[in-house]
Amino acid sequence: RAGDVIPEVVKAITSKRTGGEQPFQMPLVCPECGSKVLRLKGEAVWRCVNANCPAQAKERIKHFACKGAFDIDGLGEKLVGQLVDKGLLESYADLFFLDRATVAGLERMGEKSAQNLMDAITRSKHISLSRFIYGLGIRHVGEHIAHVLARKFKTLSALRSATAEELIAVDEIGPQVSESVRAFFDFQENQKNIERVLDAGIRISGQETPAHDSLTGKTFVLTGALDSMARSDAKARIEALGGKVSSSVSGKTTYVVAGKDPGSKLDKARDLAVRILNEGQFVEMIRGH
Secondary structure, three states: OOOOEEEOOOOOOOEEEEEEOOOOOOOEEEOOOOEEEEEEOOOOOOEOOOOOOOHHHHHHHHOOOOOOOOOOOOOOOHHHHHHHHHOOOOHHHHHHOOOOHHHHHHOOOHHHHHHHHHHHHHHHOOOOOHHHHHOOOOOOHHHHHHHHHHHOOOHHHHHHHHHHHHOOOOOOOHHHHHHHHHHHHHHHHHHHOOOOHHHHHOEEEOOOOOOOOOOOEEEEEEEEEEOOHHHHHHHHHHHHHOOOOEEOOOOOEEEEEEEOOOOHHHHHHHHHHOOEEEHHHHHHHOOOO
């Protein structure tokens, strides 16, 4: 997929070199907190080993508040940075105990912005189990796997107490995800943060089993813009009906939904003789469910 999603390096332009170039060396310590960095076996990413690293705390809070999780509008990168740097946030659980007056006194805030943030935090307290799970930031657990876990275990308490054997028995959950989920819930600091979030009055909506399973076993790929709904909404509708959404077309793809200005996925679907749905056909398929 060179030159498509993944940029292709064609050649090195040696004429631009000055002679002062040095081979790249991976930093041995975290630039934020000074702790050791390491790369786990089988992974490409180097990570800071300090669980209390401020940079990691900021990213965990941003993820918790993102659109696919608690969807806290107005909690952007700069505001999260201020809140962490000033000691007002140490974890995502602290969001639910922020003081409006203190927030109003921050740079580029004020009473109205602070109140808007407080209102957004209050709205986020009613959430589905899958979004709650995704918001926790468990390594290797994206939105789809969060849906899978929510449907299987149905309650947060059941998921928290699930053994590694019970987790790996779930369809689509492999050893890596199973170990990651179990390690997350075994870590005392994570348990503490979850309890604080629940104490803040979070209401997790009903069971995650789909009311209809008309799309069970079917894999969709979305390409192009849809007029009637956002791509994220289309994805949620498919998963609510038991289907799966993939980011790439393969021989296992059941349908490709083509909106306006579709990309190369449409060409790939034609090459593989995958059935293509226009927006109207897709809407008709999910209508009434």
